[in-house]
Amino acid sequence: MSTKTDKIDRLAELTAQSETSTGSSLWVEAMRRLRASKMAVIGGCIIGMFVILAVLGPWVAPYDPTAQLWRGEVRTNQGIFIGMRGENWFGLDHLARDQFSRILVGARQTLLVGIVSTLLGLAIGALIGTVSGAAATLGGKVGGRIDSVIMRFIDMMLALPSLLLAVSIAAMLGQSITTVMIAVGVVQIPIFARLLRGSMLAQGGSDYVLATRALGVRRRRIVLAHIVPNSLSPVIVQTTLSLATAIIEAAALSYLGLGNPDAAVPEWGVMLAQSQKYFDQAPMLAVYPALGIIITALGFTLLGEAMREALDPKLRS
């Protein structure tokens, strides 16, 4: 008897558990789809490796990236360079520093610039986009005008070629790593603002917004609790893709000499610029930092594309 009741009790427990574990949101669904995507896994692995390198770089680098330990062996004026060898996996650079150590340590700079500038662009862009989108969807006539003014300003920013805009900002603020971050970040602002506004406009016309309005919910709450969360998925995708472009653009600015003035601190863009002079004698010096930039950008792009697919409302079951 007692065993039988025990069994029934356990069965009841089990069914109760399985019933309570249902609340899964669309974000959880998207994550599940993302994990099943090969592209996302590859992109994620690349980014993961890149992040680990960036964090651990200085500790795992075999040599000091700024020390000219093999000074006698490299003679740039005679075209003598040291390529790959047991001691120095990627060879030595033009100042006889270990190239492998420099690449490892440089990863941190690159990642930092990419993330900070994208976050800067995202934060300001999303703020402008939210204001503009909210004004356009729920602000009535006055809101429409506010939206128009903001959007014309954004259009002006978009009309300038992004590199030109970044270079002018960098030239204005002077040469430093912060400059590069700000310049690359500002270039991203109009993209995020326009994207979020457009997405909010699409959501603003949807039935559930009409239904919440019909229930008298306040406008601020409709925007923040209903419209914005539903408009975020393209912004999230864009953030990932932006990380890739930010890394490339940051490298480009450094390459143009607008980055960190201290050439001793390794940075992939700067390394690329410095190797240019010796490209015909030691092309590999350019290939390593270039590959670094390309692979990390590829990682973010793959993940971004996979996220676009995972978050696509048309694919939601």
Added chain:
Amino acid sequence: MALLSVDELSITFTGRGRRDIKAVSGVSFDVDQGQVVGLVGESGCGKSVTSLALMGLLPDRGVRLGGRAEFDGGDLLTMSQSRLRDLRGSQIAMIFQDPLSSLNPVVPIGVQVTEILSRHRGLKGAAARKEAAHLLDRVGIPDPTRRLKEYPHQLSGGMRQRALIAMAVACAPRLLIADEPTTALDVTIQAQILELLKELVDEEGTALLMITHDLGVVAGLCDEVNVLYAGKVVESAGRRALFEAPTHPYAHGLLGSIPRLDAPRGEPLKPIRGSINDRIDWADGCAFAPRCDSYTLECLSGAVELTEPREPAHHVRCVNPVLPAADVVGADVADADVADAADAAGADVADAADVASESPVAAAKKTEAPS
């Protein structure tokens, strides 16, 4: 004074460089406490636009409103948006057609219910959640505390509509506007939802404005019915009066075109010809004339007014209303119930058509009518 009194409501869509579109022109009706009033008509006749205008949810650009809609001493059409926002959800609430798209997909049901409670009733936290669970329970959602944590896509269609109704009645509104609440649901669920709405009206004394194209819904629920065609009321009567004796040819045609279980096998359905697109401006005559079987030249000789050709409070906008030859149907109709009456009305169509086909006007019309 009725709770909601709509007087000569007109809604015109204007656009730069385009001609104005009169979606609704001169619609009047009253809704009293505890009363169910139906707005019936086919797609594009102005039903939903009317409901949105009453809620103040039409955009302010490109829309021109006319007439009055008195609710509780104020005019809903001219009221400020901030006053309307206070009214919406607490005094007037609306139930929409598609329950899935009317719920926010990324927010759990519970949050969507409690936000109304906190907005209009000031309930917060655990108290709000408890009340939300109570509301879901009241509209017949089993296991409400669990459902509160779920997302709209995890609920069935019927349950979603129940959740929407729970949100609409959360603050015991005095007027409920239901815009085709059963259209997106299958038939068995439709019946349950209608039953629920009926209960709410009976228990709370809520006034219900039922917008539908489904005459079955009207027959089961409405006290008063307004039949809309091309933005104007063409017939307005009590439910019994309408079903027993549809007098406008359009209403008559609608009732006649319903498939009947007891009709003989192989008998074709009687559709209404054409579509609502090929209409005439109401100022020039009857907009239904191109589709009408009893159309005469008189129909197009100027605006047609509402009259009471049959009995008081049964308004019809037609110059040749469908009136039964009193001696033929009269006795039958008197004590027939609604279903039988509709049957008798169906017979009327045939009679009227026969008569019409012999008249010279009808013959003239035949030659000009396509196919």
